[in-house]
Amino acid sequence: MTGSPESMDTVKALCFDVFGTVVDWRGSVIRECETLCTARGLEIDCAGFADAWRAGYQPAMTPVREGGRAYVHLDILHREILDELLPRFGLSGLNEDERDHFNRVWHRLDGWPDAREGMRRLRQRFLLAALSNGHVALIVNMARHAGLPWDAPLGAEMARQYKPRAEVYDTTIRMLGLAPRETMMVAAHNDDLRAARARGMRTAFVSRPTEYGPEQVSDLAPDGDWDIVAGDFLDLAGRLGC
Amino acid sequence: MTGSPESMDTVKALCFDVFGTVVDWRGSVIRECETLCTARGLEIDCAGFADAWRAGYQPAMTPVREGGRAYVHLDILHREILDELLPRFGLSGLNEDERDHFNRVWHRLDGWPDAREGMRRLRQRFLLAALSNGHVALIVNMARHAGLPWDAPLGAEMARQYKPRAEVYDTTIRMLGLAPRETMMVAAHNDDLRAARARGMRTAFVSRPTEYGPEQVSDLAPDGDWDIVAGDFLDLAGRLGC
Numbered sequence: 001m002t003g004s005p006e007s008m009d010t011v012k013a014l015c016f017d018v019f020g021t022v023v024d025w026r027g028s029v030i031r032e033c034e035t036l037c038t039a040r041g042l043e044i045d046c047a048g049f050a051d052a053w054r055a056g057y058q059p060a061m062t063p064v065r066e067g068g069r070a071y072v073h074l075d076i077l078h079r080e081i082l083d084e085l086l087p088r089f090g091l092s093g094l095n096e097d098e099r100d101h102f103n104r105v106w107h108r109l110d111g112w113p114d115a116r117e118g119m120r121r122l123r124q125r126f127l128l129a130a131l132s133n134g135h136v137a138l139i140v141n142m143a144r145h146a147g148l149p150w151d152a153p154l155g156a157e158m159a160r161q162y163k164p165r166a167e168v169y170d171t172t173i174r175m176l177g178l179a180p181r182e183t184m185m186v187a188a189h190n191d192d193l194r195a196a197r198a199r200g201m202r203t204a205f206v207s208r209p210t211e212y213g214p215e216q217v218s219d220l221a222p223d224g225d226w227d228i229v230a231g232d233f234l235d236l237a238g239r240l241g242c
Numbered sequence: 243m244t245g246s247p248e249s250m251d252t253v254k255a256l257c258f259d260v261f262g263t264v265v266d267w268r269g270s271v272i273r274e275c276e277t278l279c280t281a282r283g284l285e286i287d288c289a290g291f292a293d294a295w296r297a298g299y300q301p302a303m304t305p306v307r308e309g310g311r312a313y314v315h316l317d318i319l320h321r322e323i324l325d326e327l328l329p330r331f332g333l334s335g336l337n338e339d340e341r342d343h344f345n346r347v348w349h350r351l352d353g354w355p356d357a358r359e360g361m362r363r364l365r366q367r368f369l370l371a372a373l374s375n376g377h378v379a380l381i382v383n384m385a386r387h388a389g390l391p392w393d394a395p396l397g398a399e400m401a402r403q404y405k406p407r408a409e410v411y412d413t414t415i416r417m418l419g420l421a422p423r424e425t426m427m428v429a430a431h432n433d434d435l436r437a438a439r440a441r442g443m444r445t446a447f448v449s450r451p452t453e454y455g456p457e458q459v460s461d462l463a464p465d466g467d468w469d470i471v472a473g474d475f476l477d478l479a480g481r482l483g484c
């Protein structure tokens with residue numbers, strides 16, 4: 001752990017990565033999958049399904065990042081991946097309404113147990129912005145579902161580009177009306193923090209060692225000298241003097 | 243009064259005009275002007291000053307709306323108007339920091355007395371979005387100052403254009419992930435409601451008969467058959483079943 005609350009006195013806004021950092025996408029997708037299976041009497045590997053869906057996520061954004069495809073929001077990308085996976089997992093029987101509803105599970109993800117209370121404490125001192133690859137509707141709907149007190153749902157949609165492209169961080173900082181050093185990126189992913197630091201932001205690593213399930217191998221520890229390293233959002237609040 | 247809560251069942255988000263509808267810009271600017279005068283021992287016509295500042299507002303947006311000037315946010319436009327007014331009102335002595343602080347009074351406007359509680363009630367049933375000519379930083383800072391519970395601060399900055407240009411309404415509706423008929427514009431200004439209706443939104447007129455002071459002559463009554471007409475936000479909440 002590096003940094004101290006004192007050295008962070010100029011920070012005015014915390015900018016959060018959302019998927020994996022604030023919300024437990026894997027557990028949430030598994031739970032909705034299991035509910036669907038129970039309702040229809042299906043037997044499906046829901047953990048495998050969640051992992052496969054998420055495995056399609058980074059590759060789906062690549063053409064946008066590389067300029068070969070115009071920005072489309074995550075409902076579109078999630079749906080393209082979903083439509084490919086359904087036959088593989090025995091879910092071809094879902095009709096259009098059911099597919100659309102299932103696709104929007106990403107709007108209904110549950111926060112990590114510490115997320116809501118940690119953000120409530122952090123919000124007493126800082127502006128809280130989403131700096132997410134999720135679009136506004138997704139972040140706003142998720143906020144209502146999970147009780148997340150955002151000041152502003154920002155990120156990819158405003159820049160019409162995906163992290164870790166620089167313009168996503170730059171646009172968010174600009175829209176908050178702040179200098180980069182007045183903002184701090186909060187993420188469970190070292191790559192995201194590296195990209196944020198390159199744009200001048202402060203950095204806080206929050207450990208989410210089961211984001212990818214019990215056998216997670218990535219992002220188990222900070223691999224940079226981030227300004228803050230915290231075990232969860234309550235720990236982050238404590239380290240930032242909230 | 244037209245419309246009923248029943249006919250509004252498909253509305254999912256309320257999109258608010260902010261200046262004049264949610265917050266009392268004139269009273270707030272007058273109060274900060276008077277505080278400044280007291281601190282410096284000046285005698286200034288603060289009501290006249292507030293009115294003059296606001297009178298420059300619509301003309302300042304015109305070149306952007308007409309395409310002759312690229313979008314710049316309201317801090318820029320407010321400052322240009324302010325710099326012209328200061329000599330006229332005996333305030334040329336303000337230094338750069340003081341001018342910058344005074345210019346940001348628009349980030350510190352107070353809500354109308356019913357705004358906070360009305361929005362709290364409305365938020366139990368609807369998503370609440372700003373659909374403002376104010377930019378994100380202004381709306382977010384004002385929300386903290388006045389206790390306004392936005393789900394999303396949207397509007398001009400996302401469209402890089404000013405109301406009543408259609409793209410400001412269209413961009414907000416799109417970012418909320420809704421159909422136009424699932425959104426309702428809430429405004430104290432008939433022109434704003436007319437532009438919103440032209441984009442397919444529902445409409446609610448809220449009366450703010452002293453926005454421009456005790457001698458206000460415009461927007462004293464609805465001049466269209468708006469879906470809802472309300473006396474204030476508490477009345478609006480009641481009419482919408484909140």
